[in-house]
Amino acid sequence: MRILRATLALAVAGAVAFPAAAQAQTPSPGILVVSSFKCDWTKLGEIGRLADSLDVPIMQELVNEGKIDAFGTDFHAWADEWNYIRWHVAPSYNAFFEAWTEYGRRMQARHPNAPNILTWCPEHKDAIYTQGPQTTPRPPR
Secondary structure, X not given: OHHHHHHXXXXXXXXXXXXXXXXXXXXXXXXXXXXXXXXXXXXXXXXXXXXXXXXXXXXXXXXXXXXXXXXXXXXXXXOOOOOEEEEEEXXXXXHHHHHHHHHHHHHHHHOOOOOOHHHOOOEEEEEEEEOOOOOOOOOOO
């Protein structure tokens, strides 16, 4: 009986410890943050110009500093009414939220009078995904 209890205790301890140990040794797959917007169709060109001139430079700084892995925008080509997408790739939830706070600080300091796109995009939704299996990116052309 004593051997059975010891064996069960080791089995339970192993079952609890193995996932934690495996997770500690496996690098985090990172997260993908997607913000989808329903925007005034006539404002998409202006939104793109603002993203390129205001958002991308700050986000590139955050990428260069290692705070996030990537940032981008996408516009409706063929889909539904969610016609503007902003996405971020980050190593973790904490990294994303710290980078988002820093983005807001820099944007306010540099462009305090920038238009708020929410006036052109009255609805939006956010989603955070844990990244799954993926291919290796192709080198730039």
